[in-house]
Amino acid sequence: MSAHDAYFSQLQAALQKEGMLRPSLIVDLDRLDHNIDQAVAIARQAGKALRLVEKSLPSFPLLDYIARRAGTRRLMSFHQPFLNLDAQHWPDADILLGKPMPVAMAELFYQALQGEFDPQRQLQWLIDTPERLQQYLALAQRRGIRLNVNLELDVGLHRGGIPEGEAGVLMLRELLRVIAEHPQQLVFTGFMGYEPHVAMLPRLFGAPARLLAGAMATYQARVDQVQREAPELWAQALAADGQPALTLNTAGSPTYRLHDQEQVSNELAIGSGLLKPTHFDLPSLATHLPALFIATPVLKCVNTLNLPGIGWLPQVLSRLGGRGRRALFIYGGNWLAEPVSPAGLAPSAMYGTSSNQQVLLAPDDVALQVDDLVFMRPTQSEAVLLQFGDLLAVRGGEIVERWPVFTG
Ligand SMILES: Cc1ncc(COP(=O)(O)O)c(C=O)c1O
Numbered sequence: 001m002s003a004h005d006a007y008f009s010q011l012q013a014a015l016q017k018e019g020m021l022r023p024s025l026i027v028d029l030d031r032l033d034h035n036i037d038q039a040v041a042i043a044r045q046a047g048k049a050l051r052l053v054e055k056s057l058p059s060f061p062l063l064d065y066i067a068r069r070a071g072t073r074r075l076m077s078f079h080q081p082f083l084n085l086d087a088q089h090w091p092d093a094d095i096l097l098g099k100p101m102p103v104a105m106a107e108l109f110y111q112a113l114q115g116e117f118d119p120q121r122q123l124q125w126l127i128d129t130p131e132r133l134q135q136y137l138a139l140a141q142r143r144g145i146r147l148n149v150n151l152e153l154d155v156g157l158h159r160g161g162i163p164e165g166e167a168g169v170l171m172l173r174e175l176l177r178v179i180a181e182h183p184q185q186l187v188f189t190g191f192m193g194y195e196p197h198v199a200m201l202p203r204l205f206g207a208p209a210r211l212l213a214g215a216m217a218t219y220q221a222r223v224d225q226v227q228r229e230a231p232e233l234w235a236q237a238l239a240a241d242g243q244p245a246l247t248l249n250t251a252g253s254p255t256y257r258l259h260d261q262e263q264v265s266n267e268l269a270i271g272s273g274l275l276k277p278t279h280f281d282l283p284s285l286a287t288h289l290p291a292l293f294i295a296t297p298v299l300k301c302v303n304t305l306n307l308p309g310i311g312w313l314p315q316v317l318s319r320l321g322g323r324g325r326r327a328l329f330i331y332g333g334n335w336l337a338e339p340v341s342p343a344g345l346a347p348s349a350m351y352g353t354s355s356n357q358q359v360l361l362a363p364d365d366v367a368l369q370v371d372d373l374v375f376m377r378p379t380q381s382e383a384v385l386l387q388f389g390d391l392l393a394v395r396g397g398e399i400v401e402r403w404p405v406f407t408g
Contacts, residue, residue, distance in 0.1 A: 010397035053271025081408030140185035190247035333358020
């Protein structure tokens with residue numbers, strides 16, 4: 001009897017055929033296609049563009065694959081070395097920073113920039129405070145360049161940016177004033193308002209629809225303020241002549257599907273939800289399929305857990321902790337991941353964990369042998385994707401490509 005269901009048995013056979021008896025990361029392209037198509041359908045229905053969250057999908061072949069199927073060249077970048085790679089690899093990309101970069105990193109970006117990518121037409125820096133805007137203004141003056149400024153809005157996440165309420169009105173007024181006074185150095189290109197709390201908070205804090213309505217009301221008020229107080233900056237952003245198109249960014253995987261009705265934003269960000277690691281097992285992503293798995297071989301099987309130590313205590317604890325279970329030592333471990341196949345695998349709190357040979361306790365009847373594989377689902381994609389070397393792209397249960405991941 002196989003320890004795995006048909007899906008994981010087929011994956012195991014494919015990896016064993018290739019001799020992949022080390023920890024590896026699998027992207028299921030059939031499932032990825034399904035998830036991409038979901039996102040494309042929602043964006044199309046809402047009349048919005050999709051922007052791919054590069055940190056959550058840090059592999060160019062993976063990003064290329066998704067971008068081609070989704071028909072987008074928009075990226076959201078979060079890390080200066082990756083930003084330089086994006087510009088080099090995707091010279092036609094439209095890139096928005098997803099977090100405010102220390103100005104020293106922005107300067108390094110320009111120093112390291114190679115190739116055709118034209119930041120003045122294709123790159124928006126994210127600015128969260130008047131102090132940072134002054135730093136970027138100084139950078140633009142120093143280098144004799146013009147920078148596109150996208151302003152970070154706090155629409156309820158409370159992770160910084162232009163705050164809600166009257167304080168936000170004053171801060172935005174100040175930011176717009178500085179931009180308007182320095183047209184040779186600074187250009188207003190839009191807003192970014194990220195709102196994962198809408199889907200992540202317990203219901204006690206408010207229903208998603210109500211939280212989203214609140215977030216988008218804040219967003220709308222900021223848009224109205226620019227139109228009212230700086231109509232020439234708004235008109236310039238709309239005209240988008242020699243600069244990126246007006247970018248009113250919002251959402252992320254947990255919330256993108258909730259934006260089908262609102263009329264404020266013009267693009268939705270998405271990354272992790274296309275692979276659906278376990279943190280994205282949310283009601284709002286119920287129709288997405290898990291498409292990312294760690295596979296790793298069993299190195300040793302023992303029929304009972306044996307805790308180290310002498311005397312009766314370790315023996316009693318072993319019996320209690322390992323009752324009815326076999327102990328499997330796997331190749332590697334300690335990843336941000338949860339065992340998924342065979343069913344019933346669990347780490348041992350008593351034995352502890354290991355990045356070298358982690359123990360997993362398995363129900364007694366799990367027929368797993370040395371060199372069989374166990375499968376896990378990463379809890380998140382961004383860190384885990386960088387830990388296994390090339391991704392194994394699988395279609396129809398066969399490995400079809402090997403995709404390098406980002407380094408930097
Ligand atoms: C600004 C911003 N937008 C969007 C996202 C969504 O990314 P994902 O779809 O991978 O959750 C994130 C994630 O951290 C973010 O910081």
